[in-house]
Amino acid sequence: MTASPPEINRFRFDKKLWDSFIQIAQPYFYPLEKNSLWAFSGLLIALLMDVVSLTFFALVGVTKLGAAVLPAQFVDLVAKGLVQQVDAWLQSPFLGICALIFLVGAGVFAAFWRKIRHRWLPWLMLGGLIFLLFAINGINVGITFIARVLENSLVAKEQASFWQFLGIYVLTLVIALPVRGALSYLPLKLGLLWREWLTDDFLRRYFGNRVYYRLDSNSADTAVDNPDQRITEDVKAFTDTTLSFLIQVFDAVLTLISFTAILWTVSKQLTLGLLAYAVIGTAISVLAGTKLIRINFDQLRLEANFRYGMVHVRDNAETIAFYQGEAQERRQVRDRFGQVLLNFDRLIIWNTILSVYQRFYDYFSRIPPYLIVVPLYFSGQQDFGVISQSILAFSQILGALSIITYQIQEISRFAAGVNRLGSFEQVMRTVERTETDRNRPQISTEYGPLLRLVDVILETPDYRKVLVKDLNLSLADQEALLIVGPSGFGKTSLLRAIAGLWNSGQGQIERPSTQDILFLPQRPYMLLGNLRSQLVYPHAPGRFSDAELLDALERVNLRYILDDRPEGFDALEDWSSVFSLGEQQRLAFARIVLSRPKFAILDEGTSALDVANEHRVYTLLRNLGISYVSVGHRPTLCDFHETVLEILPESQWRTLSADEYRAQQ
Ligand SMILES: Nc1ncnc2c1ncn2[C@@H]1O[C@H](COP(=O)(O)OP(=O)(O)OP(=O)(O)O)[C@@H](O)[C@H]1O
Numbered sequence: 001m002t003a004s005p006p007e008i009n010r011f012r013f014d015k016k017l018w019d020s021f022i023q024i025a026q027p028y029f030y031p032l033e034k035n036s037l038w039a040f041s042g043l044l045i046a047l048l049m050d051v052v053s054l055t056f057f058a059l060v061g062v063t064k065l066g067a068a069v070l071p072a073q074f075v076d077l078v079a080k081g082l083v084q085q086v087d088a089w090l091q092s093p094f095l096g097i098c099a100l101i102f103l104v105g106a107g108v109f110a111a112f113w114r115k116i117r118h119r120w121l122p123w124l125m126l127g128g129l130i131f132l133l134f135a136i137n138g139i140n141v142g143i144t145f146i147a148r149v150l151e152n153s154l155v156a157k158e159q160a161s162f163w164q165f166l167g168i169y170v171l172t173l174v175i176a177l178p179v180r181g182a183l184s185y186l187p188l189k190l191g192l193l194w195r196e197w198l199t200d201d202f203l204r205r206y207f208g209n210r211v212y213y214r215l216d217s218n219s220a221d222t223a224v225d226n227p228d229q230r231i232t233e234d235v236k237a238f239t240d241t242t243l244s245f246l247i248q249v250f251d252a253v254l255t256l257i258s259f260t261a262i263l264w265t266v267s268k269q270l271t272l273g274l275l276a277y278a279v280i281g282t283a284i285s286v287l288a289g290t291k292l293i294r295i296n297f298d299q300l301r302l303e304a305n306f307r308y309g310m311v312h313v314r315d316n317a318e319t320i321a322f323y324q325g326e327a328q329e330r331r332q333v334r335d336r337f338g339q340v341l342l343n344f345d346r347l348i349i350w351n352t353i354l355s356v357y358q359r360f361y362d363y364f365s366r367i368p369p370y371l372i373v374v375p376l377y378f379s380g381q382q383d384f385g386v387i388s389q390s391i392l393a394f395s396q397i398l399g400a401l402s403i404i405t406y407q408i409q410e411i412s413r414f415a416a417g418v419n420r421l422g423s424f425e426q427v428m429r430t431v432e433r434t435e436t437d438r439n440r441p442q443i444s445t446e447y448g449p450l451l452r453l454v455d456v457i458l459e460t461p462d463y464r465k466v467l468v469k470d471l472n473l474s475l476a477d478q479e480a481l482l483i484v485g486p487s488g489f490g491k492t493s494l495l496r497a498i499a500g501l502w503n504s505g506q507g508q509i510e511r512p513s514t515q516d517i518l519f520l521p522q523r524p525y526m527l528l529g530n531l532r533s534q535l536v537y538p539h540a541p542g543r544f545s546d547a548e549l550l551d552a553l554e555r556v557n558l559r560y561i562l563d564d565r566p567e568g569f570d571a572l573e574d575w576s577s578v579f580s581l582g583e584q585q586r587l588a589f590a591r592i593v594l595s596r597p598k599f600a601i602l603d604e605g606t607s608a609l610d611v612a613n614e615h616r617v618y619t620l621l622r623n624l625g626i627s628y629v630s631v632g633h634r635p636t637l638c639d640f641h642e643t644v645l646e647i648l649p650e651s652q653w654r655t656l657s658a659d660e661y662r663a664q665q
Helices: 015-028 036-069 072-091 094-111 113-155 159-214 227-266 268-315 317-323 326-364 367-378 385-401 408-433 491-499 531-536 546-555 581-595 611-623 635-640 658-664
Strands: 444-447 452-459 466-474 480-484 505-511 517-520 599-603 627-631 643-647 653-657
Touching: 015 036, 015 159, 015 227, 015 408, 036 072, 036 094, 036 113, 072 094, 094 113, 113 159, 113 227, 159 227, 159 408, 227 268, 227 385, 227 408, 268 317, 268 326, 268 367, 268 385, 268 408, 326 408, 367 385, 452 491, 466 491, 466 505, 466 643, 466 653, 480 491, 480 635, 480 658, 491 505, 491 517, 491 599, 491 627, 517 581, 531 546, 531 581, 546 581, 581 611, 611 635, 635 658, 643 658, 653 658
Parallel strands: 444 505, 480 627, 480 643, 517 599, 599 627
Antiparallel strands: 452 466, 452 505, 643 653
8 A cells, every 4th residue: 555655745845845836836837857947937928928919010010000080189198209219119129029038939839839729729729828917917007197287188179089089998997997897807708617626636546546545544655634525625626727817917017117217217226125125025925924824734735624514414414313313413513613713813813913013014114215316306407307207116116026025925825726736746646656665565466357366464554453374275167256354453454455445464465456355345435426327337327228227126126216306316315325225236236237346355245234135236246247246244144155255363364165154143
């Protein structure tokens, strides 16, 4: 059995956190391979090159179109500089350089096309998103220009021009609306597709290689808590938050570029001071935020535990009701909730500390412009308007530079989610890679028509307990084996080893392949679905005709379950609570009738049946020519088996014929 590494919880903003982020984020856009981060980064840069050059071409096109279509007066007033600039670009090699940038970007995509052929949609959407961000920024700048002209014509009482510009203003807003709409839609849609892909990927890996079983408490160890929550919620938070940060960072970069130019012309000192202020502020908030990662991580875990406590009650409602265990259950759920509250309390305190710090940072950010610019004003080096202009530019740039400071709570929560997904992903990868733990002895499995065990030493997955020693056994065709022994001696574990779920130990097991084996536990598994999917499990519903289903029900004496169900096989109920245990066990036999496996494993699979029904289903197995191994305590079982394997104390065992065993009872 794989010894999964214990969950690696990291609560710092470090390279490992970044690696986890890349491990989860990259595969949707580029397959994870050796050195693939370089290719991925290269593609991102190429995308940016293409979008920037396309935006530039769009700007040139729109400007030329506008100059041709719009009134000359407007163009002169609003965009004279721009038209001249565009004309200058058209004369210079600048346009050619942009075309070259575009071609290089497109070339990079062509070079990697083979790898991203099936991933073109996310790249296209990402490119579209970045383009829209440019467009909306451009429109915003345009609107400020138009607004300025509007105000000027109002002040100058130029009525005609005022109305004309008002019309143009409205037109610009109308154009801006669909861009805004697309900008709201696209990230959400991309987030949705990304979530779908990532969730499917996690599900595929979770169910592949029986990871879900190996991470279960019945297996080696519980390496990660609440995998369900990680797949259902953490994935969603990951895709949503990644995209929303991407947009914020992009916006911030654009703001930074435009306003730094303004501020630099006013005061270089102020620009540098601002930089220092933002860097120190960010460093402090990252330090404080580190503490928050752990608290957020615990919050996610405790919330999931709390929810699981409730689900557990729902799943076992009847048993709890029989035991009248309400008080106990309420206590266990309340305890879990109590832990949620306790941790949340810490979260509130740390969030408060951080928000006080953020206020402090915000308030004091107003001082440096005064300290630096006002002396320039007093000394007559700058005019009065520069003060408010520099304060505005300063606050804009500060906002852009301070994303981390202002969003540290959100970032810590995100980092906690990345941690949870990262460790889950890592554990799944370990299980996938090391199907077997090379450092521990393993029982080897071979496929053959019959069951044969050679020198098998079976141990529990934690290798703490030897259950059976040096077991040698082989079954002839159509021969049935009954395993008996006191409770806890390892009967079910032996079945697990035969089914290939456990391989902790030594020796060799030869058995039919997994597809040819059907397992019947004491409490059969009832899946969520209609009667048809119940019966054909683990096959797909369309595989058998209604006549076959009916015949199977007939054979296991269950025909009557259709009597009061007019929907027939499409009836949908909570089967595990509707059917009695005996009915569930017979339904499991109906599955055997339908699937016709070569081999069946029954773990007290008839314990809830009366003797007549037990006789009926075992005779059915015999008539179908299925070989089987059963575990059971009832003496009547001897009638349906040739050989008995008795597990004895001290990991010993013995085999005897069914008749011999019966005689000894
Ligand atoms: N995942 C596990 N890790 C470690 N020990 C385990 C694990 N699962 C079961 N065991 C232990 O292995 C031993 C054998 O368990 P098993 O279920 O095979 O007993 P059994 O003979 O089938 O009992 P019963 O007749 O009561 O069903 C028990 O002591 C049990 O506690």
